[in-house]
Amino acid sequence: EAQVTQNPRYLITVTGKKLTVTCSQNMNHEYMSWYRQDPGLGLRQIYYSMNVEVTDKGDVPEGYKVSRKEKRNFPLILESPSPNQTSLYFCASSLSAQPNTEAFFGQGTRLTVV
Amino acid sequence: TQLLEQSPQFLSIQEGENLTVYCNSSSVFSSLQWYRQEPGEGPVLLVTVVTGGEVKKLKRLTFQFGDARKDSSLHITAAQPGDTGLYLCAVLPWAGGFKTIFGAGTRLFVKA
Numbered sequence: 001e002a003q004v005t006q007n008p009r010y011l012i013t014v015t016g017k018k019l020t021v022t023c024s025q026n027m028n029h030e031y032m033s034w035y036r037q038d039p040g041l042g043l044r045q046i047y048y049s050m051n052v053e054v055t056d057k058g059d060v061p062e063g064y065k066v067s068r069k070e071k072r073n074f075p076l077i078l079e080s081p082s083p084n085q086t087s088l089y090f091c092a093s094s095l096s097a098q099p100n101t102e103a104f105f106g107q108g109t110r111l112t113v114v
Numbered sequence: 115t116q117l118l119e120q121s122p123q124f125l126s127i128q129e130g131e132n133l134t135v136y137c138n139s140s141s142v143f144s145s146l147q148w149y150r151q152e153p154g155e156g157p158v159l160l161v162t163v164v165t166g167g168e169v170k171k172l173k174r175l176t177f178q179f180g181d182a183r184k185d186s187s188l189h190i191t192a193a194q195p196g197d198t199g200l201y202l203c204a205v206l207p208w209a210g211g212f213k214t215i216f217g218a219g220t221r222l223f224v225k226a
Contacts, residue, residue, distance in 0.1 A: 004156075031212070033214060035216075040123070040218060041218055042120075042202060042216045042217055042218035042219050043157070043202065043204075043216040044216070045213055045214055045215070045216075048212060048213065048214070050212060056212070058213050058214075059213065059215075090156050090157075092156070097206070097212040098206075099143070099144050099145045099205065099206035100144075100145045100147075100162045100164055102147075102159045102162070103147075103149075103157075103159065103204075103214070105155075105156025105157050105158070106156055107154070107155060107156055108154075108155070108156055
């Protein structure tokens with residue numbers, strides 16, 4: 001089954017404790033993204049990747065890192081999480097970065113930083 | 115200021131009513147997408163519109179892309195409780211590399 005898998009689904013952590021949220025897709029997609037979703041603000045793109053070893057900042061990259069060592073995986077790293085990073089996070093993938101390409105989303109990771 | 119302004123932010127209606135939600139911008143786009151997100155899930159693509167003035171129908175949902183390709187609307191006929199969800203529009207702007215921009219969404223609740 002074609003899918004985007006994120007782990008974990010829920011995470012509660014303390015300020016400053018490094019964490020990684022994993023994302024994997026099995027569709028051989030080139031374009032992958034991370035978003036955060038906050039009430040009233042919709043989805044905001046954190047980072048995106050055009051292909052292996054090619055990543056770039058989205059609209060809200062501060063406090064986050066990503067890597068794309070393999071085509072299928074695109075982990076999101078919070079080196080020193082802070083409470084303002086409490087949010088619902090989504091990973092997405094699409095065949096390419098063309099504007100009319102469908103994005104497939106994971107089920108989300110709800111992160112709470114205390 | 116958001117690149118994409120969606121209105122209304124929230125809509126609560128009775129089953130069987132019709133409704134229209136909007137996605138507006140001052141920028142021109144090559145295409146625009148509508149997604150629906152249900153609670154606890156990621157967004158799922160409903161439609162992509164690519165031509166100015168284009169109208170696409172998906173059962174009881176009608177999508178229109180503005181003639182100038184700056185705005186779009188989604189009309190639902192005879193809404194049902196299963197239409198409940200967050201409706202999001204999204205674009206890949208001309209400028210700014212290959213970022214994807216989403217609107218804040220319209221949260222629709224259809225009461226039985």
